[in-house]
Amino acid sequence: MAKVVAVTGNEACANALRQVNPDVCGIYPITPQTDMMQRFASFIADGKVDTESILVESEHSSMSACIGAAAAGGRVVTATSSQGLALMWEMLHIASGDRLPIIMPVVNRALSAPLNIHGDHSDAMGARDTGWIQLWSENAQEAYDNTIQAFRVAEHMDIRLPAMVCLDGFIISHSIERMEYLEDQQVKDFVGPFRNFLPLLDLDKPKSYGPLILTDLYHECKRAQHEVMTKVADVVLEVAKDFEKLSGRKYGIFETYRLEDADIAIVILNSAAGTTKDVIDEFRDKGIRAGLLKPRLFRPFPYTEIADALRHTRAVCVMDRADSFGGYGPLFMEVSSALYQAEKRPLLMNKIYGLGGRDYLPSHAAQVLTELTTVAESGKVSTIKEYIGVRE
Amino acid sequence: MKAKGWRDLPPGSVVLEGGSAVKFKTGSWRAFRPIWIEENCIQCLFCWIYCPDMAVEVKDGKRTEFDYDYCKGCGICALECPGRKGQKAIVMAEEGK
Amino acid sequence: MATPLTLKELSKKEDRFTHGHRMCSGCGAPIVVKIAMMATEYPVVVSNATGCLEVSSCISEFTAWNVPWIHTAFENAAATLSGVETMYRSLKKQGRFDKDKEVKFIAFGGDGGTYDIGFQSLSGAMERGHDMIYICYDNGAYMNTGIQRSSATPLGADTTTCPAGSVIPGKLRARKNLTKIMAAHDIPYVAQASPSHWLDLAKKIQKAHEIKGPKFINVIAPCNRGWRSKTNDAIQLSRLAVNTCYWPLYEIENGVTRITVTPKEKISVAEFMKPQGRFKHLFSPENEGLLQRVQDEVDREWAKLQKEAKTD
Ligand SMILES: Cc1ncc(C[n+]2csc(CCOP(=O)(O)OP(=O)(O)O)c2C)c(N)n1
Ligand code: SF4
Numbered sequence: 001m002a003k004v005v006a007v008t009g010n011e012a013c014a015n016a017l018r019q020v021n022p023d024v025c026g027i028y029p030i031t032p033q034t035d036m037m038q039r040f041a042s043f044i045a046d047g048k049v050d051t052e053s054i055l056v057e058s059e060h061s062s063m064s065a066c067i068g069a070a071a072a073g074g075r076v077v078t079a080t081s082s083q084g085l086a087l088m089w090e091m092l093h094i095a096s097g098d099r100l101p102i103i104m105p106v107v108n109r110a111l112s113a114p115l116n117i118h119g120d121h122s123d124a125m126g127a128r129d130t131g132w133i134q135l136w137s138e139n140a141q142e143a144y145d146n147t148i149q150a151f152r153v154a155e156h157m158d159i160r161l162p163a164m165v166c167l168d169g170f171i172i173s174h175s176i177e178r179m180e181y182l183e184d185q186q187v188k189d190f191v192g193p194f195r196n197f198l199p200l201l202d203l204d205k206p207k208s209y210g211p212l213i214l215t216d217l218y219h220e221c222k223r224a225q226h227e228v229m230t231k232v233a234d235v236v237l238e239v240a241k242d243f244e245k246l247s248g249r250k251y252g253i254f255e256t257y258r259l260e261d262a263d264i265a266i267v268i269l270n271s272a273a274g275t276t277k278d279v280i281d282e283f284r285d286k287g288i289r290a291g292l293l294k295p296r297l298f299r300p301f302p303y304t305e306i307a308d309a310l311r312h313t314r315a316v317c318v319m320d321r322a323d324s325f326g327g328y329g330p331l332f333m334e335v336s337s338a339l340y341q342a343e344k345r346p347l348l349m350n351k352i353y354g355l356g357g358r359d360y361l362p363s364h365a366a367q368v369l370t371e372l373t374t375v376a377e378s379g380k381v382s383t384i385k386e387y388i389g390v391r392e
Numbered sequence: 393m394k395a396k397g398w399r400d401l402p403p404g405s406v407v408l409e410g411g412s413a414v415k416f417k418t419g420s421w422r423a424f425r426p427i428w429i430e431e432n433c434i435q436c437l438f439c440w441i442y443c444p445d446m447a448v449e450v451k452d453g454k455r456t457e458f459d460y461d462y463c464k465g466c467g468i469c470a471l472e473c474p475g476r477k478g479q480k481a482i483v484m485a486e487e488g489k
Numbered sequence: 490m491a492t493p494l495t496l497k498e499l500s501k502k503e504d505r506f507t508h509g510h511r512m513c514s515g516c517g518a519p520i521v522v523k524i525a526m527m528a529t530e531y532p533v534v535v536s537n538a539t540g541c542l543e544v545s546s547c548i549s550e551f552t553a554w555n556v557p558w559i560h561t562a563f564e565n566a567a568a569t570l571s572g573v574e575t576m577y578r579s580l581k582k583q584g585r586f587d588k589d590k591e592v593k594f595i596a597f598g599g600d601g602g603t604y605d606i607g608f609q610s611l612s613g614a615m616e617r618g619h620d621m622i623y624i625c626y627d628n629g630a631y632m633n634t635g636i637q638r639s640s641a642t643p644l645g646a647d648t649t650t651c652p653a654g655s656v657i658p659g660k661l662r663a664r665k666n667l668t669k670i671m672a673a674h675d676i677p678y679v680a681q682a683s684p685s686h687w688l689d690l691a692k693k694i695q696k697a698h699e700i701k702g703p704k705f706i707n708v709i710a711p712c713n714r715g716w717r718s719k720t721n722d723a724i725q726l727s728r729l730a731v732n733t734c735y736w737p738l739y740e741i742e743n744g745v746t747r748i749t750v751t752p753k754e755k756i757s758v759a760e761f762m763k764p765q766g767r768f769k770h771l772f773s774p775e776n777e778g779l780l781q782r783v784q785d786e787v788d789r790e791w792a793k794l795q796k797e798a799k800t801d
């Protein structure tokens with residue numbers, strides 16, 4: 001049934017969107033996302049989808065139009081990267097505050113200045129507090145699978161929140177990989193028809209979206225929004241279970257690799273996890289019990305589950321492909337918050353790697369694992385946050 | 393009325409009832425009160441069309457009373473009222489006097 | 490059948506924009522909105538930019554809108570509505586929306602949300618050809634945040650960010666002619682209107698709804714707070730704006746300009762300015778030159794418009 005193909009991450013996501021057949025999409029170019037929505041535009045031009053596109057004049061307008069379209073009542077998608085996501089920032093909060101299940105692949109790219117078009121996670125990390133669900137993907141297969149599952153999660157009647165699917169710019173968006181497509185009909189059945197919720201176009205019940213709410217109720221609105229986020233992880237798992245039946249591919253809220261009995265571990269997002277796994281195998285071969293944890297659901301962040309998965313280790317390095325200048329890396333902040341609640345917890349360090357598309361090499365993983373071994377033995381972390389792969 | 397808790401709010405803070413602002417009476421804002429002098433009224437309905445607060449009631453195409461629940465007392469109606477033979481059909485009076 | 494545009498017939502309709510809104514007493518904007526909303530029989534979906542109208546018409550669970558209404562942010566009423574309109578087209582095309590029901594779309598934005606921060610979004614939506622009317626209620630400043638200068642603020646006006654001081658006499662730049670800029674988009678319908686001329690305004694709205702594609706209508710909307718005038722003079726001032734030719738009433742339909750109301754006698758722009766505190770300083774002797782410049786600008790623009798216009 002499933003079809004094995006060799007495609008890029010962008011192509012895979014474009015195909016997932018084609019199979020879902022959204023009602024409206026916003027399109028605006030930005031490297032490295034551009035060719036994803038370009039491909040989707042061809043599907044529209046060739047009549048392969050029913051989607052009406054809005055060829056906006058900016059990403060701010062793209063997200064604004066997506067919000068209008070989603071509020072009107074239907075399935076809405078767009079995709080972006082980097083500066084585009086940054087330009088949307090204001091509107092991202094409005095999409096989530098209005099509880100609109102817009103789906104947006106984010107092809108991760110560095111933020112200016114200096115201008116750089118290559119992959120890192122600064123864009124999506126900058127959007128982590130916008131109230132969007134974030135699913136992260138190691139490769140084209142995961143980006144494809146996450147995109148399809150994102151619709152089910154976001155449109156779940158208990159959730160109704162927007163979701164971004166993150167994949168690494170160029171490394172995944174533009175490299176050809178072998179992966180499997182589901183049949184069109186399978187995806188259609190899996191996602192199901194769009195279920196309306198407070199549609200603006202219901203003319204008989206005129207509604208107002210976007211009121212002014214001051215001190216009397218704003219705090220309550222945000223409390224309600226927080227509550228919805230607490231339900232997301234269970235829905236992600238429920239959807240993943242259904243998806244596994246369909247595809248044979250198993251997803252959780254994070255993935256672990258040789259972590260169960262590990263003494264030392266690396267926590268890392270997206271494509272760099274692949275390289276890291278290979279190096280972990282090498283260390284295992286040398287008798288060093290190394291493991292990995294790769295978060296899939298970053299928002300909401302599964303604090304308890306991640307703490308449970310890591311607390312038996314002796315030392316953990318959280319690797320960030322983004323920096324919070326004057327702070328630790330964003331992933332580190334989450335993992336250390338998670339572990340603080342554990343009675344027994346590993347030593348923690350934070351490495352910043354791969355900014356602006358700087359290669360992440362097996363030697364970097366090896367360097368980190370070697371240091372972790374020392375830390376585990378000595379019981380001491382010398383520098384908590386450090387850049388690696390950087391020229392002095 | 394008990395203030396709403398977070399569980400009572402509609403999702404996305406969407407206002408579910410169109411035109412619900414009618415429950416919010418703005419008449420208390422008024423410092424001046426328009427008074428209709430029926431005998432001077434030529435039923436031109438200018439007061440109705442120009443009232444920013446939809447506070448002039450019209451029934452079957454004829455103006456009746458002011459809706460003092462909403463009238464903010466701006467005086468536009470009085471200024472625009474042509475009246476009959478130079479006699480205004482709306483005059484403004486200080487509230488509470 | 491469209492309701493005839495007589496006050497008697499219009500008064501029989503249910504309010505689509507209701508009382509209970511919290512615009513200031515005597516504000517011009519709600520007059521513009523109520524006329525625009527009553528001038529059509531079609532179901533209408535409204536998008537609203539952040540600004541006085543928006544913050545005063547939908548607060549917590551109180552909405553003055555008896556039609557579907559959406560506000561998302563300040564600079565994007567056009568983009569937001571373009572999304573709503575596109576979803577409508579998509580659903581209709583797919584047979585998921587009543588094919589016999591025709592829905593119309595109106596965006597309302599203040600001058601700040603239209604001339605300035607929302608200009609790109611407006612230009613984009615118009616260029617894309619969405620079927621909507623964008624109505625700017627132009628009160629000549631960022632009123633909601635406390636009367637700051639916008640590119641619609643008239644020459645010489647005193648605002649909180651271009652105050653009339655001892656050295657600088659208020660705004661030194663003339664207004665941006667947004668109506669003409671929108672006409673340069675070559676959209677099928679552009680017009681300028683005033684609440685004082687309610688029938689002219691209503692006709693323009695009615696006509697615009699019958700034209701497919703993007704339409705732009707710029708409507709003067711006096712603000713007694715920002716203009717520092719009286720609460721009762723919104724209609725009088727907007728009428729003076731028309732009669733001084735400061736705010737000519739015209740339309741540009743498929744490139745053809747038509748002046749829809751020609752003042753019987755063009756009066757001096759000072760008549761429009763005198764009742765407004767924001768121009769008070771222009772009437773002191775040292776600012777005579779600036780006052781003359783205002784008149785010259787008006788005369789020049791009016792002459793230009795007359796030249797462009799087809800008179801019937
Ligand atoms: C991006 C952004 N910048 C600034 C503001 C603050 N703001 C809200 S309303 C407003 C003024 C609106 O002016 P205008 O569009 O002319 O409408 P008016 O209030 O005059 O009716 C401003 C500056 C905002 N809400 N969003
Ligand atoms: S404006 Fe004056 S004359 Fe005309 S209907 Fe109103 S009260 Fe009567």
Ligand code: SF4
Nearest residue numbers: 443463464466467469
């Ligand atoms: S005083 Fe103002 S608010 Fe009251 S009825 Fe007259 S126009 Fe309307």
Ligand code: SF4
Nearest residue numbers: 512513516541712714
């Ligand atoms: S400040 Fe001006 S525009 Fe705003 S509500 Fe008051 S009168 Fe109207």
Ligand SMILES: [Mg+2]
Nearest residue numbers: 599600630632
């Ligand atoms: Mg304004």
